[in-house]
Amino acid sequence: MLTASALRRISVSPMASKPKPHRLHQLAGTTALHSSAKRARTMSTESSSTTMKDAFAKYADYLNHFNEKRERVIKASRDITINSKKVIFQVHRMSRLNKEEVLKKAEKDLAAVINQYISRLVKELQGTDHWKLRRAYSPGVQEYIEAATFCKFCRTGTLLNLEEINATLLPLSDPSLEPLKINVLDYLLGLADLTGELMRLAIGRISDGEFEYAEKICRFVRDIYRELTLLFPLMDDNSDMKTKMDTMLESVVKIENACFRVHVRGSEYTLLGSSDPSSFLLGLPDSEL
């Protein structure tokens, strides 16, 4: 009865119909334990050991149930990772000529990731406190965010934001429950990974002759890096993010250096094209000529 009242008490919050975070372990043990616990006090050691066994049988049930769930979540997460990686590779196949076709295929694959694998994850996580299982599903979600934002950038040149991602996941959720949302931390971690892919893309674009595009990527990546510099100290467990920030800076520098080289050579081309030999002095103030 105490448990029931406790549950009711938590439910005072506006989302009364939703399952509460600790409902899982309340279900797992507490209710049934009340009666046996009271017995334990009055009885001798003999029966106290059986009471102990009864209680532990319930804990064992709870742990088994929970560990199985965790395994399923890990499996779903790994499937998401593998298939999101495939989408990313697909996007990298893009060149000046086949852009439309490649992106279409990538977007189709991404939709398949949502429908087949993320839906499974959502089914597992919904109605429980997903924060408890975050370590199990986080890698997959990060990879998915990386793939989704990567596609979006190649399509529109803008950043896919968290609300948009959550909106695409909305149809997967059971309408009677609070929809599962990707948390901010995973989103930011995914963005940090995105810069690595963008670096590869930029280098590829340069060797393909699309300098403008590479510079656009350069600006975009810099923006992300700048924004994340401000955010990463605020994140829950930022040791992960710290290493990612370092790699991100490396990627940014790589893109910048590549753009720089193109820039330098590009100015050579224009100078060689123009016949005015004094043009290289344009940067100097008149007084020094």
Add this chain to the structure above:
Amino acid sequence: MKAAFRNAVSFITHSRSINPNPPPVVVSLLPLISIAAVPSPSPSLLRHTRLETLRPFSSPLRRYSMAGSEAPASASLDKQFEDIRVQLEESGSLRERIRAIVMEIDSSTRIMHSSLLLVHQSRPLPEVLEKAKVQIDALKGLYSRLAEVIRECTEEYYRYHGDWRSATQTVVSLLSFMHWLETGSLLMHAEAEEKLGFNSAGFALDIEDYLTGLCFLSNEMPRYVVNRVLAGDYDCPRKVLNFLTDLNAAFRMLNLRNDFLRKKFDSMKYDLKRVEEVYYDMKIRRLASEDSTENHGTEEVPAVENKLFSVSNINLQNFSRLLTHTLSVRFCVGVDRRI
């Protein structure tokens, strides 16, 4: 002339790389070179243009990135990250409030622990328990405050759980120790919740934390047994041994993952072993048996080997180990007597 020019170039770039703000000397050098270069157009022109293009990038990264940020970042991007920052700051301040309460829980637990430690110095039990119990009410209050804070974010209970997790495990271990001292039985999960006022606070004790707390309880036992024996309580090892054997058997029912709890559970068997050793030391010297008949008149004093069998039913290997131990001790005793 070409060599001199190359030197000049290397001098200029070199001096720049050291000092990002070009000193006036370098600047005044430039017109000289360029004037000299003008008559011969093509080969050195290339070099010159390179020099010229290098100029704005004297410290390439910084200058370049500054040039890039001139292009305004899209407003929506800024806005999203601003929203995220606000969100993260909110959760950060919530976490700080939680941590402040947890620190109080920690200090209250430490007081409780230190007063419980008097048990090892054979102070009278009621006195020790009374002192320690004072802290339970304090803990109750702290946990209800914690529950109050958590209620703001019931959806994210486990996001912050790690912050009070280890504190709670220690609390459980102390409570269960006190409970055992009082009643000789195990503090059940529900009883622990009740003691801490979790039910009325709408809070819950995680089963994993409860179980980890019990492992800590087991870690405390060998020391307690040794000190009780020192104080002349020869019956204590038997009681503790029975309790730990039951507890260990109960833990064996769980399928644990390779995590912290598993590690703690693995350490339990050493506690059990230590207590067994103390118990056999008592038994062999016939110290335990007399006392146990006094305290528990109904119980019959078993022969050493029989008792061995009953307590070490955990596994056969353990049993055989103990048997050899006892036999070797017997042998030694026999030898001693002959001498």
